[in-house]
Amino acid sequence: MKRLLIAAGGGGDAIATAMxxxxxxxxxxxxLVLTYAWERLVVDPVPGPRRPSDFTGTLPAGPTLRLVTPESAPRPPAGSLLPRLAAGLRPTLGLLDPYDGAVGLAHQIAEAAAYCGATRVDVVDVGGDILADGTEPTLRSPLGDALVLAACARAALPTAVHVAGPGLDSEVPEAALLPLLGDPLRALTHADTLPVQAVFDWHPSEAGALLVAAARGIRGVCGTRDAPRPVTLGAASANVYRLTLERALEINPLARALAGSTSLAEAERASEQICGFSEIARERARAARLGRETGGSAVGRAGRSGQPSPAERFARWERGTARRGIAYVTTRRIAEELALDPVELAELRDHLRTASPLRHTPPLWRLVTAEG
Structure with a gap:
Protein backbone atom coordinates (compact mmCIF):
# COMPACT_ATOMS: atom_id res chain seq x y z
CA MET A 1 0.00 0.00 0.00
CA LYS A 2 1.22 3.48 -0.92
CA ARG A 3 -0.35 6.89 -0.55
CA LEU A 4 -1.09 8.55 -3.89
CA LEU A 5 -0.16 12.20 -4.34
CA ILE A 6 -0.06 14.48 -7.37
CA ALA A 7 2.40 17.35 -7.78
CA ALA A 8 0.15 19.73 -9.67
CA GLY A 9 2.68 22.02 -11.32
CA GLY A 10 5.77 20.13 -12.45
CA GLY A 11 9.23 19.11 -11.24
CA GLY A 12 9.55 21.70 -8.49
CA ASP A 13 6.16 20.77 -7.06
CA ALA A 14 7.34 17.16 -6.75
CA ILE A 15 9.86 18.32 -4.14
CA ALA A 16 7.26 20.24 -2.18
CA THR A 17 4.83 17.33 -2.46
CA ALA A 18 7.41 15.00 -0.93
CA MET A 19 7.93 17.52 1.89
CA LEU A 32 3.82 7.55 -5.10
CA VAL A 33 4.03 11.12 -6.38
CA LEU A 34 2.69 11.70 -9.89
CA THR A 35 4.35 14.65 -11.59
CA TYR A 36 4.78 16.24 -14.98
CA ALA A 37 8.13 16.28 -16.71
CA TRP A 38 7.48 19.92 -17.56
CA GLU A 39 10.51 21.93 -16.60
CA ARG A 40 12.00 25.33 -17.25
CA LEU A 41 13.90 25.89 -20.49
CA VAL A 42 17.05 26.20 -18.40
CA VAL A 43 16.60 22.45 -17.72
CA ASP A 44 14.68 21.25 -20.78
CA PRO A 45 15.26 23.27 -23.97
CA VAL A 46 12.29 21.60 -25.68
CA PRO A 47 9.04 23.54 -25.00
CA GLY A 48 6.09 21.82 -23.37
CA PRO A 49 5.87 18.69 -21.24
CA ARG A 50 7.67 15.43 -21.92
CA ARG A 51 5.91 12.10 -22.30
CA PRO A 52 7.11 8.56 -21.49
CA SER A 53 8.52 8.07 -24.99
CA ASP A 54 10.89 10.99 -24.27
CA PHE A 55 12.65 8.85 -21.61
CA THR A 56 14.62 5.65 -21.46
CA GLY A 57 14.60 3.40 -18.42
CA THR A 58 11.09 4.06 -17.07
CA LEU A 59 9.12 1.23 -15.44
CA PRO A 60 5.52 0.32 -16.35
CA ALA A 61 2.96 0.67 -13.53
CA GLY A 62 -0.12 0.23 -15.74
CA PRO A 63 -1.08 0.37 -19.42
CA THR A 64 -0.23 4.09 -19.69
CA LEU A 65 1.57 4.96 -16.43
CA ARG A 66 5.36 4.90 -16.15
CA LEU A 67 7.59 5.29 -13.09
CA VAL A 68 10.73 7.42 -13.22
CA THR A 69 13.80 5.85 -11.59
CA PRO A 70 17.38 7.03 -11.01
CA GLU A 71 18.29 4.93 -14.05
CA SER A 72 15.81 6.73 -16.31
CA ALA A 73 17.15 9.37 -18.70
CA PRO A 74 15.64 11.93 -21.09
CA ARG A 75 16.23 11.37 -24.77
CA PRO A 76 18.22 14.28 -26.26
CA PRO A 77 17.56 17.06 -27.03
CA ALA A 78 15.05 16.92 -24.18
CA GLY A 79 16.25 17.44 -20.63
CA SER A 80 14.79 16.49 -17.27
CA LEU A 81 15.80 16.50 -13.62
CA LEU A 82 13.18 13.90 -12.68
CA PRO A 83 15.63 10.94 -12.73
CA ARG A 84 17.90 12.80 -10.34
CA LEU A 85 14.89 13.70 -8.19
CA ALA A 86 13.93 10.02 -8.16
CA ALA A 87 17.30 9.36 -6.54
CA GLY A 88 17.02 12.27 -4.09
CA LEU A 89 13.43 11.95 -2.87
CA ARG A 90 11.97 9.15 -0.78
CA PRO A 91 8.60 8.77 -2.59
CA THR A 92 8.44 6.95 -5.90
CA LEU A 93 7.87 9.26 -8.88
CA GLY A 94 5.33 8.55 -11.63
CA LEU A 95 5.12 10.46 -14.90
CA LEU A 96 1.99 12.41 -15.83
CA ASP A 97 1.46 12.54 -19.59
CA PRO A 98 -1.01 15.32 -20.51
CA TYR A 99 -1.03 14.77 -24.27
CA ASP A 100 -4.41 13.03 -24.14
CA GLY A 101 -5.91 15.82 -22.06
CA ALA A 102 -7.82 15.38 -18.81
CA VAL A 103 -9.35 12.14 -20.11
CA GLY A 104 -5.92 10.54 -20.53
CA LEU A 105 -4.67 11.88 -17.20
CA ALA A 106 -7.72 10.42 -15.45
CA HIS A 107 -6.79 6.96 -16.80
CA GLN A 108 -3.25 7.40 -15.46
CA ILE A 109 -4.54 8.46 -12.03
CA ALA A 110 -6.82 5.42 -11.91
CA GLU A 111 -3.90 3.17 -12.86
CA ALA A 112 -1.78 4.78 -10.16
CA ALA A 113 -4.48 4.24 -7.55
CA ALA A 114 -4.68 0.56 -8.51
CA TYR A 115 -0.88 0.27 -8.38
CA CYS A 116 -0.76 1.88 -4.91
CA GLY A 117 -3.89 0.26 -3.51
CA ALA A 118 -4.99 3.83 -2.75
CA THR A 119 -8.58 4.92 -2.28
CA ARG A 120 -7.94 8.67 -2.29
CA VAL A 121 -5.67 11.29 -3.88
CA ASP A 122 -3.82 14.25 -2.35
CA VAL A 123 -2.97 17.05 -4.80
CA VAL A 124 -0.21 19.50 -3.79
CA ASP A 125 0.49 22.88 -5.38
CA VAL A 126 3.15 25.38 -4.30
CA GLY A 127 2.04 28.98 -4.51
CA GLY A 128 -1.64 28.56 -5.29
CA ASP A 129 -2.04 29.06 -9.04
CA ILE A 130 -4.21 25.95 -8.91
CA LEU A 131 -6.83 28.40 -7.60
CA ALA A 132 -6.36 30.96 -10.40
CA ASP A 133 -9.47 32.37 -12.03
CA GLY A 134 -7.57 33.23 -15.23
CA THR A 135 -7.71 37.02 -14.88
CA GLU A 136 -4.56 37.50 -12.79
CA PRO A 137 -2.04 39.69 -14.66
CA THR A 138 0.85 37.77 -13.08
CA LEU A 139 -0.48 34.32 -14.04
CA ARG A 140 2.08 32.34 -16.08
CA SER A 141 1.47 28.59 -15.84
CA PRO A 142 -2.15 27.63 -15.13
CA LEU A 143 -2.53 24.73 -17.54
CA GLY A 144 -0.86 21.84 -15.71
CA ASP A 145 -2.66 22.54 -12.45
CA ALA A 146 -6.03 22.90 -14.16
CA LEU A 147 -5.56 19.63 -16.04
CA VAL A 148 -4.83 17.85 -12.76
CA LEU A 149 -8.03 19.17 -11.18
CA ALA A 150 -10.09 18.18 -14.22
CA ALA A 151 -8.51 14.72 -14.34
CA CYS A 152 -9.05 14.08 -10.62
CA ALA A 153 -12.71 14.97 -10.99
CA ARG A 154 -13.01 12.56 -13.92
CA ALA A 155 -11.16 9.78 -12.05
CA ALA A 156 -13.85 10.07 -9.35
CA LEU A 157 -11.56 9.26 -6.41
CA PRO A 158 -11.91 11.24 -3.17
CA THR A 159 -9.42 14.08 -3.62
CA ALA A 160 -8.05 16.82 -1.38
CA VAL A 161 -6.22 19.84 -2.78
CA HIS A 162 -3.33 21.26 -0.75
CA VAL A 163 -1.87 24.71 -1.31
CA ALA A 164 1.57 25.21 0.26
CA GLY A 165 3.15 28.65 0.61
CA PRO A 166 0.43 30.89 -0.83
CA GLY A 167 1.84 33.39 -3.30
CA LEU A 168 5.34 31.91 -3.38
CA ASP A 169 5.18 31.19 -7.12
CA SER A 170 4.43 34.89 -7.86
CA GLU A 171 1.38 33.96 -9.96
CA VAL A 172 -1.62 34.61 -7.71
CA PRO A 173 -0.92 37.15 -4.93
CA GLU A 174 -1.05 35.94 -1.35
CA ALA A 175 -3.62 38.62 -0.52
CA ALA A 176 -5.99 37.20 -3.15
CA LEU A 177 -5.49 33.61 -2.00
CA LEU A 178 -5.83 33.83 1.76
CA PRO A 179 -9.58 34.61 1.75
CA LEU A 180 -10.10 31.46 -0.33
CA LEU A 181 -8.02 29.16 1.84
CA GLY A 182 -9.51 29.35 5.33
CA ASP A 183 -7.49 28.21 8.31
CA PRO A 184 -4.14 26.51 7.69
CA LEU A 185 -3.95 22.75 7.99
CA ARG A 186 -0.34 22.87 9.19
CA ALA A 187 2.66 25.15 9.38
CA LEU A 188 5.78 23.51 7.99
CA THR A 189 8.82 23.55 10.26
CA HIS A 190 12.57 23.24 9.89
CA ALA A 191 12.32 19.52 10.69
CA ASP A 192 9.89 19.04 7.80
CA THR A 193 12.50 20.27 5.33
CA LEU A 194 15.12 17.66 6.24
CA PRO A 195 13.93 14.97 3.77
CA VAL A 196 14.39 17.36 0.83
CA GLN A 197 17.18 19.70 1.95
CA ALA A 198 19.95 18.17 -0.18
CA VAL A 199 17.91 18.51 -3.38
CA PHE A 200 18.30 22.29 -3.44
CA ASP A 201 22.06 22.01 -3.79
CA TRP A 202 21.36 21.35 -7.47
CA HIS A 203 17.66 21.78 -8.32
CA PRO A 204 16.63 25.23 -9.66
CA SER A 205 13.05 25.27 -8.29
CA GLU A 206 12.43 28.73 -6.87
CA ALA A 207 8.95 28.34 -5.38
CA GLY A 208 10.08 25.15 -3.68
CA ALA A 209 13.19 26.85 -2.34
CA LEU A 210 11.09 29.70 -0.95
CA LEU A 211 8.77 27.21 0.76
CA VAL A 212 11.74 25.48 2.40
CA ALA A 213 13.20 28.83 3.43
CA ALA A 214 9.88 29.88 4.99
CA ALA A 215 9.66 26.59 6.88
CA ARG A 216 13.14 27.23 8.23
CA GLY A 217 12.05 30.58 9.61
CA ILE A 218 13.52 32.93 7.01
CA ARG A 219 11.50 36.12 6.70
CA GLY A 220 12.03 39.07 4.40
CA VAL A 221 12.08 40.18 0.78
CA CYS A 222 13.36 37.53 -1.63
CA GLY A 223 14.36 37.98 -5.26
CA THR A 224 13.58 35.24 -7.78
CA ARG A 225 14.37 34.99 -11.46
CA ASP A 226 11.00 34.72 -13.18
CA ALA A 227 8.79 37.12 -11.24
CA PRO A 228 7.63 40.70 -11.88
CA ARG A 229 8.38 41.67 -8.28
CA PRO A 230 10.13 40.17 -5.26
CA VAL A 231 8.37 37.76 -2.91
CA THR A 232 8.05 38.58 0.78
CA LEU A 233 8.30 35.62 3.14
CA GLY A 234 5.87 36.27 5.97
CA ALA A 235 3.59 34.65 8.51
CA ALA A 236 1.60 32.56 5.99
CA SER A 237 4.50 31.49 3.78
CA ALA A 238 5.18 28.20 5.55
CA ASN A 239 1.52 27.20 5.81
CA VAL A 240 -0.24 24.32 4.09
CA TYR A 241 -3.97 24.69 3.40
CA ARG A 242 -6.46 22.00 2.41
CA LEU A 243 -9.52 22.40 0.18
CA THR A 244 -11.96 19.97 -1.31
CA LEU A 245 -11.67 19.17 -4.99
CA GLU A 246 -15.15 20.58 -5.48
CA ARG A 247 -14.14 23.93 -3.99
CA ALA A 248 -11.01 24.12 -6.15
CA LEU A 249 -13.05 23.39 -9.27
CA GLU A 250 -15.56 26.06 -8.28
CA ILE A 251 -12.74 28.63 -8.18
CA ASN A 252 -10.85 27.50 -11.31
CA PRO A 253 -12.81 28.02 -14.57
CA LEU A 254 -10.06 26.58 -16.74
CA ALA A 255 -10.22 23.28 -14.86
CA ARG A 256 -13.95 23.11 -15.43
CA ALA A 257 -13.49 23.81 -19.14
CA LEU A 258 -10.98 20.96 -19.45
CA ALA A 259 -13.27 18.27 -18.04
CA GLY A 260 -13.71 16.40 -21.33
CA SER A 261 -10.46 17.38 -23.05
CA THR A 262 -8.77 14.60 -25.01
CA SER A 263 -5.62 16.36 -26.20
CA LEU A 264 -3.07 18.87 -25.01
CA ALA A 265 -3.79 21.03 -28.06
CA GLU A 266 -7.44 21.20 -27.01
CA ALA A 267 -6.37 22.18 -23.50
CA GLU A 268 -4.13 24.89 -24.94
CA ARG A 269 -7.04 26.37 -26.84
CA ALA A 270 -9.13 26.44 -23.66
CA SER A 271 -6.32 28.28 -21.85
CA GLU A 272 -6.17 30.85 -24.64
CA GLN A 273 -9.91 31.44 -24.38
CA ILE A 274 -10.11 31.67 -20.58
CA CYS A 275 -6.70 33.05 -19.56
CA GLY A 276 -5.79 34.87 -22.76
CA PHE A 277 -2.61 32.91 -23.45
CA SER A 278 -1.02 29.50 -23.88
CA GLU A 279 2.05 28.95 -21.74
CA ILE A 280 3.35 26.39 -24.21
CA ALA A 281 3.17 28.98 -27.00
CA ARG A 282 5.10 31.34 -24.74
CA GLU A 283 7.71 28.63 -24.17
CA ARG A 284 8.04 28.09 -27.91
CA ALA A 285 8.58 31.81 -28.47
CA ARG A 286 11.09 32.04 -25.66
CA ALA A 287 13.01 28.98 -26.87
CA ALA A 288 13.23 30.48 -30.35
CA ARG A 289 14.44 33.79 -28.91
CA LEU A 290 17.07 32.09 -26.74
CA GLY A 291 18.23 30.10 -29.74
CA ARG A 292 18.76 33.29 -31.74
CA GLU A 293 20.54 35.03 -28.87
CA THR A 294 22.96 32.18 -28.13
CA GLY A 295 23.33 30.69 -31.58
CA GLY A 296 21.80 27.50 -30.22
CA SER A 297 24.32 26.96 -27.44
CA ALA A 298 25.03 28.33 -24.02
CA VAL A 299 27.97 30.63 -23.43
CA GLY A 300 30.74 28.65 -21.76
CA ARG A 301 33.88 29.45 -19.88
CA ALA A 302 35.87 29.66 -23.08
CA GLY A 303 34.00 32.83 -23.97
CA ARG A 304 34.82 34.54 -20.68
CA SER A 305 38.55 35.14 -20.92
CA GLY A 306 39.46 38.54 -19.56
CA GLN A 307 36.21 38.93 -17.60
CA PRO A 308 36.14 39.41 -13.82
CA SER A 309 35.86 36.28 -11.69
CA PRO A 310 32.44 35.01 -10.62
CA ALA A 311 33.09 36.39 -7.12
CA GLU A 312 33.88 39.85 -8.49
CA ARG A 313 30.85 39.85 -10.74
CA PHE A 314 28.67 38.74 -7.83
CA ALA A 315 29.95 41.52 -5.54
CA ARG A 316 29.03 44.19 -8.10
CA TRP A 317 25.64 42.59 -8.80
CA GLU A 318 24.93 42.15 -5.09
CA ARG A 319 25.33 45.86 -4.35
CA GLY A 320 22.81 46.86 -7.02
CA THR A 321 20.33 44.14 -6.05
CA ALA A 322 20.45 44.94 -2.34
CA ARG A 323 19.82 48.63 -3.05
CA ARG A 324 16.42 47.61 -4.42
CA GLY A 325 15.45 46.30 -0.97
CA ILE A 326 16.06 42.60 -1.65
CA ALA A 327 17.47 40.70 1.33
CA TYR A 328 17.62 37.14 -0.07
CA VAL A 329 17.97 35.60 -3.53
CA THR A 330 17.64 32.14 -5.03
CA THR A 331 20.56 30.25 -6.52
CA ARG A 332 18.80 30.30 -9.86
CA ARG A 333 18.56 34.08 -9.88
CA ILE A 334 22.30 34.36 -9.20
CA ALA A 335 23.14 31.83 -11.91
CA GLU A 336 20.94 33.33 -14.61
CA GLU A 337 21.50 37.03 -13.95
CA LEU A 338 25.27 36.53 -13.83
CA ALA A 339 25.10 34.04 -16.76
CA LEU A 340 27.16 31.49 -14.82
CA ASP A 341 27.81 28.07 -16.26
CA PRO A 342 27.71 25.09 -13.82
CA VAL A 343 31.45 25.20 -13.12
CA GLU A 344 31.38 28.94 -12.40
CA LEU A 345 28.31 28.57 -10.19
CA ALA A 346 29.98 25.83 -8.13
CA GLU A 347 33.07 28.03 -7.81
CA LEU A 348 30.98 30.97 -6.59
CA ARG A 349 28.99 28.85 -4.13
CA ASP A 350 32.18 27.50 -2.60
CA HIS A 351 33.61 31.01 -2.36
CA LEU A 352 30.51 32.45 -0.68
CA ARG A 353 30.25 29.61 1.81
CA THR A 354 33.85 29.96 2.95
CA ALA A 355 34.44 33.71 2.64
CA SER A 356 31.13 34.80 4.18
CA PRO A 357 29.20 31.98 5.89
CA LEU A 358 26.45 34.40 6.94
CA ARG A 359 25.41 34.65 3.29
CA HIS A 360 24.36 31.01 3.08
CA THR A 361 20.86 30.56 4.50
CA PRO A 362 19.96 27.31 2.70
CA PRO A 363 18.41 27.11 0.20
CA LEU A 364 18.65 30.91 -0.27
CA TRP A 365 21.51 33.39 -0.18
CA ARG A 366 21.50 36.44 2.04
CA LEU A 367 22.74 39.64 0.47
CA VAL A 368 25.40 41.32 2.58
CA THR A 369 26.86 44.70 1.63
CA ALA A 370 29.15 47.28 3.20
CA GLU A 371 26.04 49.42 3.76
CA GLY A 372 24.55 46.64 5.88
Missing part, protein backbone atom coordinates in the same frame (compact mmCIF):
# COMPACT_ATOMS: atom_id res chain seq x y z
CA UNK A 20 4.20 18.00 2.54
CA UNK A 21 3.69 14.24 2.51
CA UNK A 22 6.47 13.74 5.04
CA UNK A 23 5.09 16.52 7.24
CA UNK A 24 1.54 15.13 7.23
CA UNK A 25 2.24 11.40 7.27
CA UNK A 26 5.87 10.89 8.26
CA UNK A 27 8.97 10.54 6.08
CA UNK A 28 8.85 6.73 6.09
CA UNK A 29 5.24 6.40 4.85
CA UNK A 30 5.39 4.80 1.36
CA UNK A 31 4.05 7.07 -1.36
Missing amino acids: VHAALHGPDEPA
